[in-house]
Amino acid sequence: MAFEFITHALHQQKSASLLRTRVISNGAINFSANDYLGLATHPELIAAWQRGAAEYGVGSGGSFLVTGYTHAHAALEDKLADITGHESSLLFNSGYSANQALIKALLDQNDLLVQDKLNHASLIEAGVYSPATMKRFKHNDSDHLAQTLSRYRDNYTNSLVVTEGVFSMDGDQPNLVDIHQQCKAHDSWLLVDDAHGFGIVSQGQSLKKHNLSANDIALYMATFGKAAGVSGAFVSASKDVIDYLINFSKPYIYSTAMPAAMAVCIDKALTIMAKETWRVEHLNQLIAYFKQQCFLQNITLMPSDTAIQPLIIGDADKAMKISRYLASKGLLVKAIRPPTVPRGTSRLRITLSASHSMKDIDLLLARLKDALDTNRGGTA
The missing domain is CATH 3.40.640.10 (Type I PLP-dependent aspartate aminotransferase-like (Major domain))
Known part of the structure; x- marks a missing residue:
């Protein structure tokens, strides 16, 4: 069949936990968007x-x-x-x-x-x-x-x-x-x-x-x-x-x-x-707080002072499991896998926004710690 290579390629992606699928947004607290200043719904x-x-x-x-x-x-x-x-x-x-x-x-x-x-x-x-x-x-x-x-x-x-x-x-x-x-x-x-x-x-x-x-x-x-x-x-x-x-x-x-x-x-x-310069100020406060709390809870982030706070998991399948767990708790934190990032560096790409509150960050931290504890061998 002319398109057998498509079936084969998709099977390989799925076997390696690299198959990409679209997920319809469902009202979860979004920690994956690039809407850093929370203006999309202004x-x-x-x-x-x-x-x-x-x-x-x-x-x-x-x-x-x-x-x-x-x-x-x-x-x-x-x-x-x-x-x-x-x-x-x-x-x-x-x-x-x-x-x-x-x-x-x-x-x-x-x-x-x-x-x-x-x-x-x-x-x-x-x-x-x-x-x-x-x-x-x-x-x-x-x-x-x-x-x-x-x-x-x-x-x-x-x-x-x-x-x-x-x-x-x-x-x-x-x-x-x-x-x-x-x-x-x-x-x-x-x-x-x-x-x-x-x-x-x-x-x-x-x-x-x-x-x-x-x-x-x-x-x-x-x-x-x-x-x-x-x-x-x-x-x-x-x-x-x-x-x-x-x-x-x-x-x-x-x-x-x-x-x-x-x-x-x-x-x-x-x-x-x-x-509305307060948006950048609030975002920077959230970034500092999130980094501080991760340090105190032995969650090792990549070095970043921006709204993008990556957490390396390593294994693509493990990253997906943690992402799905967080989704089940109402938190959207997407797993980023190869080829977007180098093999062996699959991660949770956590992004913060001025639309988030400190309460949102605390909820993320709690659920993230639960997820990492459940999937030992990750970064935490």
């Missing part, structure tokens, strides 16, 4: 969406270059440029699409692409399909980055270094100052994917934490599906880079535009993020 965002839909409709009807570009999109792009300090910004439907657009459009066979070993799949895949030569440096290791650039940079016309502001599976952060200095020393562009840092770190973006400006970061990408609580993504860069993407990026040119109603909603989210 009444003002819902009203903004409704207002945008009333004015523009619910769809865009075409690509940005045909019929899909409105005053709402233009206003949002201007606002994002002001926030990041870059000359211009460009909207995309997803961070995956934005990363693909950047790498595929900006690099050719005469160029060098250097990526952090743990960069997101959208970045790595874009590099694989790019005509550029791709090298990878050890995770958050600026010395290895320096060695890589010293060895290869002079053989190529252009060079692009890519890292993330906050890594989505480990929750850790690079030293962007060191990476920027290496890029400057080796005449390389720097792209920061700040999907999980935008709106969270220093109540702005990861660049601010490191006292870096738009002049230090040639290319900045972030998404609206995390802290902003909506969907979509953007790229900020110089006007020439943005104009180049508009003219030569296939993911941008040939995709239906983000609905204007969503742009109106995102604009409101950015306003709320700037105004």
Whole structure:
């Protein structure tokens, strides 16, 4: 039969406890979402969406270059440029699409692409399909980055270094100052994917934490599906880079535009993020409390000061059992397994949100301790 390989592949996934299935959200306390500031259900965002839909409709009807570009999109792009300090910004439907657009459009066979070993799949895949030569440096290791650039940079016309502001599976952060200095020393562009840092770190973006400006970061990408609580993504860069993407990026040119109603909603989210600073403060309090209590209860987390608090379990089947146990107690804590993370590092990717209370954290801690005690041999 022509599709026997599908049955075989699915059987292998199931046997290794790696089969992925979708679970319909059922009202459990969610410790797996990226809605870090709890804005997804904010009444003002819902009203903004409704207002945008009333004015523009619910769809865009075409690509940005045909019929899909409105005053709402233009206003949002201007606002994002002001926030990041870059000359211009460009909207995309997803961070995956934005990363693909950047790498595929900006690099050719005469160029060098250097990526952090743990960069997101959208970045790595874009590099694989790019005509550029791709090298990878050890995770958050600026010395290895320096060695890589010293060895290869002079053989190529252009060079692009890519890292993330906050890594989505480990929750850790690079030293962007060191990476920027290496890029400057080796005449390389720097792209920061700040999907999980935008709106969270220093109540702005990861660049601010490191006292870096738009002049230090040639290319900045972030998404609206995390802290902003909506969907979509953007790229900020110089006007020439943005104009180049508009003219030569296939993911941008040939995709239906983000609905204007969503742009109106995102604009409101950015306003709320700037105004309701208590959300970041509360989130940071929850993070500190959760880490402290885990330490006191001998639950060993990965080193992270962000909303992403991974707990390594190791075995994929054990991680799934713990996740299912927590679900039975009304807590949604998803198990992350290979190939998303390296083999042997299956984990509970615990994410905290400003929508959580201290009571929610205490309940998670209690149930988590029960689960780990029941499944001995894990991290606790």
